[in-house]
Amino acid sequence: MVSTVRLVIDKNDTWSWNLCRSGIFSTKSLTKQVMVKCFPPSASNVATQRNNFAPIKVGVFLWRARRNRLPVLVELDKRGIDLHSVLCPLCDKVVETVNHALFSCDKVREVWVKVLNWWGIDSSQHDIDNMLSGNLPLQCSKVGENIWQAMVWISTYLI
Numbered sequence: 001m002v003s004t005v006r007l008v009i010d011k012n013d014t015w016s017w018n019l020c021r022s023g024i025f026s027t028k029s030l031t032k033q034v035m036v037k038c039f040p041p042s043a044s045n046v047a048t049q050r051n052n053f054a055p056i057k058v059g060v061f062l063w064r065a066r067r068n069r070l071p072v073l074v075e076l077d078k079r080g081i082d083l084h085s086v087l088c089p090l091c092d093k094v095v096e097t098v099n100h101a102l103f104s105c106d107k108v109r110e111v112w113v114k115v116l117n118w119w120g121i122d123s124s125q126h127d128i129d130n131m132l133s134g135n136l137p138l139q140c141s142k143v144g145e146n147i148w149q150a151m152v153w154i155s156t157y158l159i
């Protein structure tokens with residue numbers, strides 16, 4: 001659906017901003033419309049997700065990863081860059097996508113298992129994908145949940 005921004009001149013020759021009910025322009029209403037139109041609601045929630053335990057560059061990296069904006073081989077190929085192969089250079093078995101490069105490659109899985117072992121978590125007892133999507137295998141406080149999330153984010157960044 002395409003919507004247009006219209007400024008309506010009423011009978012008193014005034015301007016009306018149709019993107020909000022009051023008819024008064026505000027940068028907040030414009031920002032809200034840009035976010036809704038440019039990013040799906042689920043993506044816009046992720047875009048604003050922050051963690052005070054993780055550096056900003058890590059948050060930006062994850063923001064890019066969630067939108068497939070990292071220069072993995074399949075994305076470079078889509079942009080017309082001539083590549084010898086789009087297979088993952090680590091395992092040479094599967095096309096290198098963002099998800100494969102950061103989470104599902106067998107070589108990367110080995111790193112995740114070590115990270116989880118460092119936390120005292122037996123990765124054979126838990127679903128790694130479930131944990132990486134934010135579900136903790138441990139009972140802990142809100143601060144502990146934030147630390148867990150920061151650990152997952154930073155580990156993803158470093159991988």
Ligand SMILES: [Zn+2]
Nearest residue numbers: 088090091105
């Ligand atoms: Zn791989």
